[in-house]
Amino acid sequence: QVQLVESGGGVVQPGGSLRLSCVASGFTFSNFGMHWVRQAPGKGLEWVAVISHDGSGKHSIEKGRLTVSRDNSKNTLYLQINSLSSDDTAVYFCAKDHSSSWMDYWGLGTLVTVSS
Amino acid sequence: SYVLTQPPSVSVAPGQTATITCGGSNIGSHSVHWYQQRPGQAPVLVVYNDDDRPSGTPERFSGSNSGNTATLTITRVEAEDEADYFCQVWNSGSDHHYVFGTGTKVTVL
Numbered sequence: 001q002v003q004l005v006e007s008g009g010g011v012v013q014p015g016g017s018l019r020l021s022c023v024a025s026g027f028t029f030s031n032f033g034m035h036w037v038r039q040a041p042g043k044g045l046e047w048v049a050v051i052s053h054d055g056s057g058k059h060s061i062e063k064g065r066l067t068v069s070r071d072n073s074k075n076t077l078y079l080q081i082n083s084l085s086s087d088d089t090a091v092y093f094c095a096k097d098h099s100s101s102w103m104d105y106w107g108l109g110t111l112v113t114v115s116s
Numbered sequence: 117s118y119v120l121t122q123p124p125s126v127s128v129a130p131g132q133t134a135t136i137t138c139g140g141s142n143i144g145s146h147s148v149h150w151y152q153q154r155p156g157q158a159p160v161l162v163v164y165n166d167d168d169r170p171s172g173t174p175e176r177f178s179g180s181n182s183g184n185t186a187t188l189t190i191t192r193v194e195a196e197d198e199a200d201y202f203c204q205v206w207n208s209g210s211d212h213h214y215v216f217g218t219g220t221k222v223t224v225l
Contacts, residue, residue: 035214037159045151045159045202047214059213093158101206102149104170106158 002026004094004107011113016084022077022094022107030054030072033097036079038090039109046090049079050097084114118207120217127223134190136220138203141184146205148186150179154199162201163188190222198224 008020022034036048049060049068060066067080077094091111095103121139128134138148148166151159162173166181176191190197203217 037216044200044219045153045204045216047216050213095159098164101147102161102164102204103151103159104161104164106160108158 002096002105004096004105006092006094006107006110009092009110009112011115012084013116014085014114016114017080017082018084018112020079020081020092020094020110020112022079024075024077024094024096027096029070029075033057033100034068034070034077035095035097035103036068036077037093037095037103037106038088039093040087040090043090048092051077081112084112086114088112089114118205118209118215120203120205120215122201122203122217122220124218125221125223127225128190128193129225130193130195132193134193134197134222136188136190136201136203136222138186138188138217139184140186140205140217143184143186143205144182146181146207148179148181149204150177150188151202151204152197152199153202159202193222193224195224198222 003025006022033052035050051058051068055070065082069078091109093109094107096105098104150163152162153159162177163179167179178189180187201220
């Protein structure tokens with residue numbers, strides 16, 4: 001069955017950087033686009049970034065500060081977040097793309113807390 | 117940017133019908149997808165392409181989409197349906213290519 005397991009979250013000081021990872025299993029990772037979606041405490045879902053199956057296409061809500069990448073040899077998706085602020089405090093979910101339209105499987109998420 | 121507006125909360129008695137709306141400009145021209153998120157859990161896809169259900173979604177869940185409003189309907193509501201529900205569309209014309217609705221908390225009385 002499809003499994004997505006995020007890691008890399010934690011407490012980070014404002015201005016710092018973090019790289020989140022998402023290890024995928026149960027499907028052919030290199031055939032599918034992948035997303036990052038975040039959820040601030042008590043808030044709704046916010047789409048963050050998407051990457052195509054081969055990494056050739058990428059989009060994020062903040063180009064340059066939020067960078068998505070992938071390593072298909074390791075079945076792993078990444079999100080690099082730079083210049084962290086309190087607005088970045090959230091649970092970050094990775095999700096499998098379907099038809100470049102919806103997200104059919106989600107991980108349990110990893111919590112990022114930006115605090116001094 | 118494209119905005120999807122949902123009512124913050126809906127309350128429904130067990131066995132009754134819950135109706136959750138998702139309003140957006142000409143949303144009928146988009147494919148709408150719906151996610152259920154129980155407390156402390158990851159979102160789960162319950163409806164895609166307006167009115168299709170993934171395997172595992174009960175037939176009690178159905179969707180529709182026309183004009184400026186998409187709707188998720190849950191018939192014969194059960195206690196396990198208590199959750200947050202989010203609509204979502206792909207909007208190529210927006211910087212935020214994938215847009216989520218504001219979310220609706222469904223409370224089963």
